[in-house]
Amino acid sequence: MIVRVFLGILIFIAAIFYLTHLNQGSIDLSLLPGKSFSVSVSLLVLSAVVAGAFLMMGLVALRDTRRGLVDMRERARVKKKEKIMDLYREGVNHLLSKKRDEALKCFQKILDKDPKHMDALLRMGDVYRYQGNYPEAIRYHNQARALDFGNLPVLFALGKDFRRAGLWAEAVDVYQSVLKIDERNVSAFQKLRELYEQQGAWEKLIALQKDFWNFKKDPEEKERLHYYQLMSATHLDPQKDRDKVLRLYSELLKADKFMVAPYVELGKTYVSQGQDKEALKMWNRGFKETGDMVFLELLDKHYLNQEDPASVIKIHKEAVARFPENPAYKFLLGKLYYRLEMIDDAQEILESLAHQGVQFPIMRQILGDIYYKRGRTEDAMEEFKKSVHFERPIFIPYACNQCGHEQGEWMTLCTNCQRPNTLSINLNQTSPKTAVPPGLPVAARENA
DSSP: OHHHHHHHHHHHHHHHHHHHHHOOOEEEEEEETTEEEEEEHHHHHHHHHHHHHHHHHHHHHHHHHHHHHHHHHHHHHHHHHHHHHHHHHHHHHHHHTTOHHHHHHHHHHHHHHOTTOHHHHHHHHHHHHHTTOHHHHHHHHHHHHHHOTTOHHHHHHHHHHHHHTTOHHHHHHHHHHHHHHOTTOHHHHHHHHHHHHHHTOHHHHHHHHHHHHHHOOOHHHHHHHHHHHHHHHHTSOTTTTHHHHHHHHHHHHHHOTTOHHHHHHHHHHHHHTTOHHHHHHHHHHHHHHHOOTHHHHHHHHHHHHTTOHHHHHHHHHHHHHHOTTOHHHHHHHHHHHHHTTOHHHHHHHHHHHHHTTOOOHHHHHHHHHHHHHTTOHHHHHHHHHHTTTOOSSOOOOEEETTTOOEESSOOSBOTTTOOBSOEEEOSSOOOOOOOOOTTOOHHHHHHO
């Protein structure tokens, strides 16, 4: 291009000389005040053209130089980026190989070159957390958060740091920040829920779970909401917080009228306040809706304490009539007769069950006791042999239908897996399981 410009200038100069030969005129040119000199018109034009040409050539050279510098910077930037990427890949490979000190060196080199490298800051914090150095992990992740306050991976990493360090309040703030950015973030809900469970913050859990349930209509999540409501109610003082307890249990029954625990606990609350009639109504209603045998036990205790065995017998007979195909109710009636020393009636019912092939170990134990009292020693020994795994004194165990754990008394929660509303009478005495069911709240898993 420069050659073309030079040739063009030569041609232009030749044209000017030709024109100068044809035009011999001159003009006065002043460069300073009061001083002027005569210059040929052709020479003036030629000088202006040459000056313009050199100016243009200088501008072109300056432009080319600037482009060269920009290209050189870009090449340096790309080279630096490639070097950083190589260091990052090397650091990740060290992490995968569990060479954490080597990984730290690689990530630190990256930060020396680029202090705002987000991925390196994240990885540095992660490595320090793996090593148990939570203050350093928090420091690096806070640096990353300062660069991008709404970066969700950074917020989750920081939340994990706080949880591992036992800084529950700080972790809660982080997950709440995530939900402000993304109100439907399932992971943030779950992490925040775990923190509240560990703290036993049941009221906060109820509010959080209701929000979660609003957009995640899942039966398991509904069950979890009921669990939190139940736990909240069981941790309240029935005397001081009577209205709140009644409201929570009533809400549970409105949501699911087949839940056993609210009926049981409401009845106990009424008893503690001297309202026995209300308690009996609640337990009778619970048995009507659920048919659960725990209500028979509760009614047994109440009426026998009141020395009213006739009412107890009536309730058991109604239960047998309602569930004629379930031998457990007949057995409970027979056991009641045995307890009331109505031996003939007890023997008749229990022998009829035995002839039907019912093999409850506790039933065999009671039959053995009846035969022994009547002098039928051989028959008694046969029954005792059939119930060899049963330990006296006679009681009916409650078994969890989730983990199989057995206990002698009905409770709102299984003492093993902490699941609510899972205990029922176990007459077969199968070996208890040990597995904790999936989906159990964190607090319950930790207690299991």
